[in-house]
Amino acid sequence: MKVLVPVKRVIDYNVKVRVKADGSGVDLANVKMSMNPFDEIAVEEAIRLKEAGKASEVIVVSIGVKQSQETLRTALAMGADRAILVTAAEDVHTDIEPLAVAKILAAVVKEEEPGLVICGKQAIDNDLNATGQMLAALTGFAQATNANNLEVEEGSATVAREVDGGLQTIKVTLPAIVTTDLRLNEPRYASLPNIMKAKKKPLDEKTPEDFGVDVAPRLEVVTTAEPAERAAGVMVGSVDELVAKLKETGAL
Amino acid sequence: MAVLLLAEITDGSLAMDATAKTVAAASKLGDVTVLAVGATAKDAAGEAATIEGVSKVLVAEDAIYGHRLAEPTAALIVSLAGDYSHIVAPATTDAKNILPRVAALLDVMVLTDVTGVVDGDTFERPIYAGNAIQTVKSKDATKVITFRTSTFDAAATGGSAALEDIAAAENPGLSEWVSDKVAESDRPELTSAKIVVSGGRGVGSEEDFKIIEALADKLGAAVGASRAAVDSGFAPNDWQVGQTGKVVAPELYIACGISGAIQHLAGMKDSKVIVAINKDEEAPIFQVADYGLVADIFEAVPEMTGKV
Numbered sequence A: 001m002k003v004l005v006p007v008k009r010v011i012d013y014n015v016k017v018r019v020k021a022d023g024s025g026v027d028l029a030n031v032k033m034s035m036n037p038f039d040e041i042a043v044e045e046a047i048r049l050k051e052a053g054k055a056s057e058v059i060v061v062s063i064g065v066k067q068s069q070e071t072l073r074t075a076l077a078m079g080a081d082r083a084i085l086v087t088a089a090e091d092v093h094t095d096i097e098p099l100a101v102a103k104i105l106a107a108v109v110k111e112e113e114p115g116l117v118i119c120g121k122q123a124i125d126n127d128l129n130a131t132g133q134m135l136a137a138l139t140g141f142a143q144a145t146n147a148n149n150l151e152v153e154e155g156s157a158t159v160a161r162e163v164d165g166g167l168q169t170i171k172v173t174l175p176a177i178v179t180t181d182l183r184l185n186e187p188r189y190a191s192l193p194n195i196m197k198a199k200k201k202p203l204d205e206k207t208p209e210d211f212g213v214d215v216a217p218r219l220e221v222v223t224t225a226e227p228a229e230r231a232a233g234v235m236v237g238s239v240d241e242l243v244a245k246l247k248e249t250g251a252l
Numbered sequence B: 001m002a003v004l005l006l007a008e009i010t011d012g013s014l015a016m017d018a019t020a021k022t023v024a025a026a027s028k029l030g031d032v033t034v035l036a037v038g039a040t041a042k043d044a045a046g047e048a049a050t051i052e053g054v055s056k057v058l059v060a061e062d063a064i065y066g067h068r069l070a071e072p073t074a075a076l077i078v079s080l081a082g083d084y085s086h087i088v089a090p091a092t093t094d095a096k097n098i099l100p101r102v103a104a105l106l107d108v109m110v111l112t113d114v115t116g117v118v119d120g121d122t123f124e125r126p127i128y129a130g131n132a133i134q135t136v137k138s139k140d141a142t143k144v145i146t147f148r149t150s151t152f153d154a155a156a157t158g159g160s161a162a163l164e165d166i167a168a169a170e171n172p173g174l175s176e177w178v179s180d181k182v183a184e185s186d187r188p189e190l191t192s193a194k195i196v197v198s199g200g201r202g203v204g205s206e207e208d209f210k211i212i213e214a215l216a217d218k219l220g221a222a223v224g225a226s227r228a229a230v231d232s233g234f235a236p237n238d239w240q241v242g243q244t245g246k247v248v249a250p251e252l253y254i255a256c257g258i259s260g261a262i263q264h265l266a267g268m269k270d271s272k273v274i275v276a277i278n279k280d281e282e283a284p285i286f287q288v289a290d291y292g293l294v295a296d297i298f299e300a301v302p303e304m305t306g307k308v
């Protein structure tokens, strides 16, 4: 069984985000970019399936600017077998919407016929949490989002999902789409020899046109603004003072 | 314009707060029809019918809707979609599972975690862990939206909308429920609680989380946690507050032994009053706190429990 893992290149989670003064978006020029953290978890899970003899090949795919190649190389260095880069934007500020991403991924699924697709639950830039579910809709596959644990069996997978009330375990028919939550695993770091080896692994380059997908956005960004600032607070010297202040202001 | 609103129903009971807040947000868009789905949904539907602003409640009761699986519920919503300009739900894990699937089946984009309605096509939503607020205008025929409930006031009750039974849609039969692991608790629900007391890595162990819980219980509060506390096994996953956990905006949020990473702030910085207790005076949490106390939580938290 092949496992397909979509990985997105996003602003590094440690970087302080700056909104551009003209309201056109967030400044991504000369900013450190990394693999979306949930996608690292997805790559790790796929590699573990291969190591356990449950997957035959791990294919990673990224859709975006050509620099997404670096993200794919990182995934290859972690242990993925080959990569597909779909160059769909010129400018790092162009974000391809989940619907278009899902359409491209659905076309890749048709070609590659993976038994399982593991996405991240959410991209930490647009915070949409949509692509996996959309891909499931377009392929007609089952979906198991927010995975906390994944067991692959013959023709099915059992997935424990992080939900508002705790954990829900469901069984899905394969092929299926799984999205990762934070506690699924702890991703490995790529070793130096593996980083060198990854440079020689196959990386196929494609465009949305190759798949007949129109990536024109459905949502027009009118403006991007800074969130409201909180007014400066005060430091208190003791628990007594804290409780007094809270009572004074009616918070308690 | 007409809105179809997926009520938040778990095991037959309605999440009134989340549903009523979504009705308030949706009322700005048009006439609101609530969809109540479940193995048992009548009682929940009856309750939803009392929310002011609801004009009708559709009730789809069938065993296939028993465990909030995405595929059958999405299929049902799609079968009804033709009559509506907007399909909306509260941004819960259930609705976030279902609505993007609905959107893709309708060939439209989804708008998740919406915090503001500008007009019927234009919405505000936070991006980059709430470090920017984007205003987007949809060009799609049907708008599919989840609303972040913490930013809307609940619609009042007192209405009496009519109930209408509808037939189940075909079940794609792709997934089945195995089990639920739900912790029973008498505490208020995290996302609707008036007060939240949260613990972070600084709490140090599951055992010591009891000091956080004791303060919460004294205040009638819900308990939250940082990702580090959940990852370390001090607290269950459904207590995580943050960018990728729950978003809360209580009257009072008390952060204990939490450093204040942006991913945590994303889930609580709209709280009315924020208190931070941390032994490191440089901790970034103090920058968003209304009241900061530099102290050891093992002394300060039990002391506070005794004094409130």
Ligand SMILES: Cc1cc2nc3c(=O)[nH]c(=O)nc-3n(C[C@H](O)[C@H](O)[C@H](O)COP(=O)(O)OP(=O)(O)OC[C@H]3O[C@@H](n4cnc5c(N)ncnc54)[C@H](O)[C@@H]3O)c2cc1C
Pocket: A013, A037, A038, A124, B199, B200, B201, B202, B203, B225, B226, B227, B228, B229, B240, B241, B242, B243, B244, B245, B246, B256, B257, B258, B259, B260, B261, B262, B263, B264, B267, B277, B278, B279, B280, B283, B295, B296, B297, B298
């Ligand atoms: C993709 C992604 C998603 C994430 N999503 C979330 C999320 O949703 N929610 C979330 O919370 N985090 C999230 N994080 C993690 C986030 O970046 C931080 O790592 C996390 O919030 C840190 O938790 P903490 O403050 O408890 O731990 P730390 O940063 O380790 O801070 C512990 C604090 O406790 C204090 N302390 C220690 N002992 C004591 C004591 N005895 N008395 C008083 N103070 C004490 C220390 O001074 C310190 O400030 C996410 C990260 C990533 C990459």
Ligand SMILES: Nc1ncnc2c1ncn2[C@@H]1O[C@H](COP(=O)(O)O)[C@@H](O)[C@H]1O
Pocket: A005, A006, A007, A008, A009, A036, A038, A039, A042, A061, A062, A063, A064, A096, A098, A101, A118, A119, A120, A121, A122, A123, A124, A126, A127, A128, A129, A130, A131, A132
């Ligand atoms: N441009 C992209 N390229 C590859 N994978 C993507 C892309 N956008 C989203 N994904 C995948 O979909 C997941 C959820 O993203 P989103 O729906 O944008 O929050 C990510 O964690 C990735 O696995």
